[in-house]
Amino acid sequence: MDHLGLDDFTRSIHYISNTIQENKGYLTKLDSFIGDGDHGSTIARGFTKVVEKIRKDKPESIAELLKDTGFTLVTSMGGASGPLFGTFFTEMSKEAEGKDVIGLRDFYAMISNALAKISRLGGAKPGDKTMIDSLGPAVKSLGVSLDKGQGIDRALKNMSIASKRGAASTKDMIAKKGRSRYHGKRSIGYQDAGATTIYLIINAIYKSISQKGKNEKINK
Numbered sequence: 001m002d003h004l005g006l007d008d009f010t011r012s013i014h015y016i017s018n019t020i021q022e023n024k025g026y027l028t029k030l031d032s033f034i035g036d037g038d039h040g041s042t043i044a045r046g047f048t049k050v051v052e053k054i055r056k057d058k059p060e061s062i063a064e065l066l067k068d069t070g071f072t073l074v075t076s077m078g079g080a081s082g083p084l085f086g087t088f089f090t091e092m093s094k095e096a097e098g099k100d101v102i103g104l105r106d107f108y109a110m111i112s113n114a115l116a117k118i119s120r121l122g123g124a125k126p127g128d129k130t131m132i133d134s135l136g137p138a139v140k141s142l143g144v145s146l147d148k149g150q151g152i153d154r155a156l157k158n159m160s161i162a163s164k165r166g167a168a169s170t171k172d173m174i175a176k177k178g179r180s181r182y183h184g185k186r187s188i189g190y191q192d193a194g195a196t197t198i199y200l201i202i203n204a205i206y207k208s209i210s211q212k213g214k215n216e217k218i219n220k
């Protein structure tokens with residue numbers, strides 16, 4: 001597989017939504033240790049609305065699909081993280097504008113854009129114990145894969161592994177942004193909820209694309 005099309009991205013959005021619903025309790029638990037315990041329910045609500053929206057609108061391009069997803073997350077999630085998760089998709093959408101298919105180089109540009117915009121918007125740096133800490137390593141890994149000339153499957157797999165490690169690494173960090181920063185050093189020992197969600201999203205993209213057609217539950 002050299003390119004990703006609208007079908008691939010549509011399958012990814014459904015897969016992400018299912019993954020988020022399945023992990024809702026876990027994400028809320030993570031957010032309750034050092035946050036206000038709403039993350040699982042807000043992100044799950046957001047993706048329920050996303051699926052409703054795309055079922056109704058039936059986007060005709062990758063850019064439109066990602067834009068619909070981002071806008072719906074912003075409007076339905078609210079809070080501090082809604083605009084940040086929404087930005088992840090709306091920024092990817094901008095780079096996908098006018099493209100029927102997405103190659104690895106395009107995907108790298110899309111996800112790099114998302115990281116840059118989220119960093120600007122939220123002001124978090126690597127090591128601040130936020131979603132940046134699982135998104136940053138994913139982007140970096142994709143860049144390495146591109147340089148090495150790896151195929152999309154392999155690149156997405158490596159991206160997922162890097163993101164998982166990044167999410168796990170937040171356990172040892174002191175929170176500097178968001179509500180968890182109020183816990184200071186007491187935030188050590190807990191994995192960041194938002195970083196975990198970004199990993200789940202990235203892993204879902206990898207799984208939905210590499211296991212094309214194998215997951216019958218995707219459209220449940």
Ligand code: ADP
Nearest residue numbers: 039079080081122124130131177178193194195
């Ligand atoms: P809220 O803090 O409004 O309750 P959520 O619980 O939905 O929002 O999300 C919390 C997550 O948002 C955190 O775990 C962290 O990953 C992410 N986050 C919070 N502030 C920032 C920021 N400034 N930059 C990047 N990510 C952030």
Ligand code: MG
Nearest residue numbers: 035036038039
């Ligand atoms: Mg919260």
